[in-house]
Amino acid sequence: MTSRVPVVGGNWKMNLDLASAAELADDIVAGLGASELQCDVMLFPPFPYLHTVGKILGHHAVLLGAQNVWTEANGAYTGEVSTSMLHDLATTVVLVGHSERRHVIGEDDALVARKVRAALAADLRVVLCVGETLDQRHAGQTETVVLGQIRSGLSDVTVPEMARVVIAYEPVWAIGTGATATPEDAQAVHASIRAWISDRFGAATGAATRIQYGGSVTPRNAAELFAQPDIDGGLIGGASLKADAFLAIVRAAISTP
Numbered sequence: 001m002t003s004r005v006p007v008v009g010g011n012w013k014m015n016l017d018l019a020s021a022a023e024l025a026d027d028i029v030a031g032l033g034a035s036e037l038q039c040d041v042m043l044f045p046p047f048p049y050l051h052t053v054g055k056i057l058g059h060h061a062v063l064l065g066a067q068n069v070w071t072e073a074n075g076a077y078t079g080e081v082s083t084s085m086l087h088d089l090a091t092t093v094v095l096v097g098h099s100e101r102r103h104v105i106g107e108d109d110a111l112v113a114r115k116v117r118a119a120l121a122a123d124l125r126v127v128l129c130v131g132e133t134l135d136q137r138h139a140g141q142t143e144t145v146v147l148g149q150i151r152s153g154l155s156d157v158t159v160p161e162m163a164r165v166v167i168a169y170e171p172v173w174a175i176g177t178g179a180t181a182t183p184e185d186a187q188a189v190h191a192s193i194r195a196w197i198s199d200r201f202g203a204a205t206g207a208a209t210r211i212q213y214g215g216s217v218t219p220r221n222a223a224e225l226f227a228q229p230d231i232d233g234g235l236i237g238g239a240s241l242k243a244d245a246f247l248a249i250v251r252a253a254i255s256t257p
């Protein structure tokens with residue numbers, strides 16, 4: 001049993017078009033009803049759809065999130081988006097260090113840490129994403145890699161700021177592959193992350209920090225993952241593109257003790 005409010009995010013990645021993004025947001029808001037009170041729900045549309053999706057979310061408790069942010073307030077950074085631009089669109093949370101940004105775009109730990117700093121300094125919430133590759137897992141380096149990413153990503157974060165940080169553990173090999181970590185394997189990593197946070201920020205922060213699992217979460221496997229004591233919800237890719245599937249995952253987070 002956990003006293004932490006579960007958190008479920010829908011990371012739409014570079015998918016959908018404007019009309020289908022609006023329809024998906026509409027369907028999710030309509031389907032949530034009062035259940036949102038028992039689960040923090042976050043939607044991360046592509047940048048060009050933030051405005052439209054934000055209007056649909058309106059005063060609903062669903063949080064509008066961005067998939068990325070730049071480190072500087074403004075200036076000559078072609079193609080980048082600042083924290084104040086996100087604020088203008090009522091965006092309150094941002095993904096930082098997603099594995100696709102680390103491994104496809106090439107962001108390193110130092111840049112991820114700067115983004116965490118910039119986002120927290122601008123009063124945004126942060127979902128810090130971490131995870132090992134398959135080679136690293138096979139080499140027995142999972143904990144070293146994941147805790148290294150956490151140590152670096154949270155290097156300049158204070159205890160009060162940790163209230164605005166969620167960790168997403170997303171094993172790279174499980175993302176978009178249909179291969180999910182077993183609940184026990186995921187739990188082991190989540191427990192290590194929580195132990196590290198307790199050590200670094202104190203037991204109260206360790207106990208309060210939400211740690212989501214991401215990587216091929218579906219309505220079929222969500223409940224058994226969320227039943228693990230240190231798994232506080234999920235960051236959902238493919239299954240978040242269908243309202244029914246996403247809502248079923250939110251319900252699993254709410255009803256799993």
Ligand code: 13P
Pocket residue numbers: 011098170174175176177178214215216217235236237238239
């Ligand atoms: P999938 O759920 O498609 O595996 O993606 C997970 C993810 O990367 C969420 O950020």
